[in-house]
Amino acid sequence: MDRKDKIIVENLNLFYGETQALKNIALTVPEKAVTALIGPSGCGKSTFLRCINRMNDFIASCRITGKILIDENDIYSPETDPIELRRKVGMVFQRPNPFPMSIYDNVAYGPRLHGVKDKGKLDEIVEKSLKGSALWDEVKDKLHKPATALSGGQQQRLCIARAIAVEPEVILMDEPTSALDPMATARVEELVRMLSSSYTVVIVTHNMQQAARVSDITVFFLMGEMIEYGPTQQIFTSPKDRRTEDYITGRFG
Amino acid sequence: MGNTLRGDKAPQRIIQTISIIGVAIMLFILFFLVKESIPILKEVSIFQLLFGMEWYPTYDPPDYGMFPLIVGSLSVTLAASILAVPLSIMLAVFISEICPRKLKELLKPVIEILGFFPSVVLGFIGMVVLAPWMIQHLEAYSGLNLLNAAFLMGIMIIPTVTSLAEDSLASIPKDLRDASYALGATRLETITKVVLPAALPGILQAVLLGVMRAIGETMVVLMAAGGAAIIPLSLTDPVRPLTSTIASEMGETPVGSIHYHALFFAGLLLLLLTLGLNLLAMFIERRARRLRA
Amino acid sequence: MNTRLIKDKIATGILWASMALVCFILAGIILFLVSKGWSAISWSFLTEPPRNQMTEGGIFTPLVGTLQLIVVSMAFAFPVGVFTAVYLVEYAKDDIFTRLLRLAVRSLAGVPSVVYGLFGLSFFVIFLKIGASLLSAGLTLGCLALPVIVGASESALMAVPQDYRDASYAMGATRWQTIRKVVLPAAFPSIITGAILSVGRVAGETAPIIFTGAAFFAPNIAKSLFDQVMALPYHILVLATAGTNIDKTRPIQYGTTLVLLALVLGITLIGVIWRAHLRGRNQSLK
Numbered sequence A: 001m002d003r004k005d006k007i008i009v010e011n012l013n014l015f016y017g018e019t020q021a022l023k024n025i026a027l028t029v030p031e032k033a034v035t036a037l038i039g040p041s042g043c044g045k046s047t048f049l050r051c052i053n054r055m056n057d058f059i060a061s062c063r064i065t066g067k068i069l070i071d072e073n074d075i076y077s078p079e080t081d082p083i084e085l086r087r088k089v090g091m092v093f094q095r096p097n098p099f100p101m102s103i104y105d106n107v108a109y110g111p112r113l114h115g116v117k118d119k120g121k122l123d124e125i126v127e128k129s130l131k132g133s134a135l136w137d138e139v140k141d142k143l144h145k146p147a148t149a150l151s152g153g154q155q156q157r158l159c160i161a162r163a164i165a166v167e168p169e170v171i172l173m174d175e176p177t178s179a180l181d182p183m184a185t186a187r188v189e190e191l192v193r194m195l196s197s198s199y200t201v202v203i204v205t206h207n208m209q210q211a212a213r214v215s216d217i218t219v220f221f222l223m224g225e226m227i228e229y230g231p232t233q234q235i236f237t238s239p240k241d242r243r244t245e246d247y248i249t250g251r252f253g
Numbered sequence B: 001m002g003n004t005l006r007g008d009k010a011p012q013r014i015i016q017t018i019s020i021i022g023v024a025i026m027l028f029i030l031f032f033l034v035k036e037s038i039p040i041l042k043e044v045s046i047f048q049l050l051f052g053m054e055w056y057p058t059y060d061p062p063d064y065g066m067f068p069l070i071v072g073s074l075s076v077t078l079a080a081s082i083l084a085v086p087l088s089i090m091l092a093v094f095i096s097e098i099c100p101r102k103l104k105e106l107l108k109p110v111i112e113i114l115g116f117f118p119s120v121v122l123g124f125i126g127m128v129v130l131a132p133w134m135i136q137h138l139e140a141y142s143g144l145n146l147l148n149a150a151f152l153m154g155i156m157i158i159p160t161v162t163s164l165a166e167d168s169l170a171s172i173p174k175d176l177r178d179a180s181y182a183l184g185a186t187r188l189e190t191i192t193k194v195v196l197p198a199a200l201p202g203i204l205q206a207v208l209l210g211v212m213r214a215i216g217e218t219m220v221v222l223m224a225a226g227g228a229a230i231i232p233l234s235l236t237d238p239v240r241p242l243t244s245t246i247a248s249e250m251g252e253t254p255v256g257s258i259h260y261h262a263l264f265f266a267g268l269l270l271l272l273l274t275l276g277l278n279l280l281a282m283f284i285e286r287r288a289r290r291l292r293a
Numbered sequence C: 001m002n003t004r005l006i007k008d009k010i011a012t013g014i015l016w017a018s019m020a021l022v023c024f025i026l027a028g029i030i031l032f033l034v035s036k037g038w039s040a041i042s043w044s045f046l047t048e049p050p051r052n053q054m055t056e057g058g059i060f061t062p063l064v065g066t067l068q069l070i071v072v073s074m075a076f077a078f079p080v081g082v083f084t085a086v087y088l089v090e091y092a093k094d095d096i097f098t099r100l101l102r103l104a105v106r107s108l109a110g111v112p113s114v115v116y117g118l119f120g121l122s123f124f125v126i127f128l129k130i131g132a133s134l135l136s137a138g139l140t141l142g143c144l145a146l147p148v149i150v151g152a153s154e155s156a157l158m159a160v161p162q163d164y165r166d167a168s169y170a171m172g173a174t175r176w177q178t179i180r181k182v183v184l185p186a187a188f189p190s191i192i193t194g195a196i197l198s199v200g201r202v203a204g205e206t207a208p209i210i211f212t213g214a215a216f217f218a219p220n221i222a223k224s225l226f227d228q229v230m231a232l233p234y235h236i237l238v239l240a241t242a243g244t245n246i247d248k249t250r251p252i253q254y255g256t257t258l259v260l261l262a263l264v265l266g267i268t269l270i271g272v273i274w275r276a277h278l279r280g281r282n283q284s285l286k
């Protein structure tokens, strides 16, 4: 597997006030592949994910040193517009969080923000995005019904459709299936595999099997440090670090 | 076990009996206002009361047309709402979405305390500060007029509307804001397109309750509205709302006179208006809660 | 910077300005009254009754009258309000009576103060033949304070963790014993802060007492519940709108207004600060 590096992280440190939540993270995320972040609770997976689209900007106590490059541009340099960045780097959250508006308006929200006004164009984007998230067939007859009436799994796929509607290059997912039942989880996992042909996906998961099933690269975090990084196959069959092995085999965490 | 439970019944009965007082007061208020209003309906037709243009209760023969008083109440309330509601909603948005945490801890009690300002104090400010200012700068005739009262009434309802609207904004989950930011929205876009629409029922309720307070507000209009029972044609015309009519005339009319009953009818109108707004606000709240569930 | 960001910055500026405007109004009113009223206030202003048709002297009588009204209204509203809240939180089933009670309390909270005045006049003064008096006016104010106290006590009781009740029941306590020994003591400080805030409201009210017992002028403080009383808010109204010499008594008006404002805001401030303190303590307990 020799892909171009989409995201390069160099010496990333993150502090919440005095406490350091990320220590010297350095890794690369390949383009058009799924990278899974695993590690015990509180090790900084979500924190790291939120660095990549600068959602940590909203936390007053949060301070960051080091670099994150996306397509060779430092996203924390003063020239970077975080709003433009977030258009390029979409995010799907742990709990499905559709806006309390119609299915259509949820998907059209992003494109409208970024200046798409033409009805025909919007229809097209909505259809394409919902097809892209494998939800189209289920909702095509009720696009103008409230999104909150959908099932949890459908809502999460709607959130994915909403994220891809702005044509991002990277999609960040923070435990996207932890609030879903096994059936819905399977559908979302399938979708994640599908997405990886056109997007760079970074996914946080607590579920080892899920990481093994969906990802190409796996990164193991422990207490704010990156312990191991490599092709998923290798991490799960022959981890180099003892702590990775312990975690994967369920001996702690 | 049967024994202890029986011993437990007595306190429950007593407490339930005490709590009947609240219901009783509300029913008594309704009952006594209706009872004391009925005699006027035997003297004057309800149409004449509601739509009569002349309020001369002490003339001979007297006139009991309350239309100017009703218009007085509604016009001051409307003007106050136009001044205060947008400001209150902006303030609520500021507190919930923008304000740094430290400032918020200070600002919320300050707004709450503003809500405790005695209305007689504000009415006094209207007389000694706003009135002279208006005479000087707006060439108003007396300075005690619709606009003066509307300013003060606006100040009265800012705390009510702000704190209820802020509660509603604060109840919107952070998830929704995150989702919007993650799509590249600015804070303004997130507020106007996601947060405000989601909080709308609560904000509407806040506005209704603010209007309810304004309609019932007495001292401010008694002291600052000028007290002329006319239909106002400009903001600097004096008005005589229902509340100030009751407060200023009840003391000077003999108990049981027609005028006395007419004033009770005015009170009944106020009660029904505010009760209606209150019920509407409760209805909106119930519906919003059911939709969320 | 693109236009979206510029709009965002402008809107943020406007919102900051709205905050500044409200603070400015509030501070302006307080500073104005302090600067104008300060010079009128002295020890003798607080301890002497009004003299010479209220154009001279102090405000002792209305000040004491206001305190008396507070005592009477709370003597009625506090126990009734707290027990009503106990019923709503601890006993109430979802039946007709409970719904009616909730509806009544919510409705009472919205009744205009002048309507309370009319009710007090027709019910306490005339129907119960109490007459215009400290008792009638105090009870009328008590009715007005009732929903405030019920609301505050309800949230205080609901904030008591269910664990406390369960622990008490598990030891074989009856419901009433649990309420009296566990729930009420735990909720009591918050209930008191709610009552303090309702006192702040009662102290500043004018409309409910105009026809139920407030005196235009009384030579002495009320000696019994059936005497009329002077009250600070009504005194301000009288001096500012109906006094014998409105302009001459301006300093007294400013002084009285400042005293009333200080009294009301002082009471409110104590309530607000104490409540914040209690909340902080509960937070750290959790």
Ligand SMILES: Nc1ncnc2c1ncn2[C@@H]1O[C@H](COP(=O)(O)OP(=O)(O)OP(=O)(O)O)[C@@H](O)[C@H]1O
Pocket: A016, A021, A039, A040, A041, A042, A043, A044, A045, A046, A047, A048, A059, A061
């Ligand atoms: N806003 C914040 N302020 C202060 N500390 C925080 C904040 N958010 C997270 N932390 C701390 O940073 C550390 C990492 O948290 P993070 O949420 O990134 O963990 P995680 O790996 O995602 O855990 P989980 O698997 O439970 O989601 C934790 O110790 C957490 O307490």
Ligand SMILES: [Mg+2]
Pocket: A045, A046, A047, A174
């Ligand atoms: Mg996490």
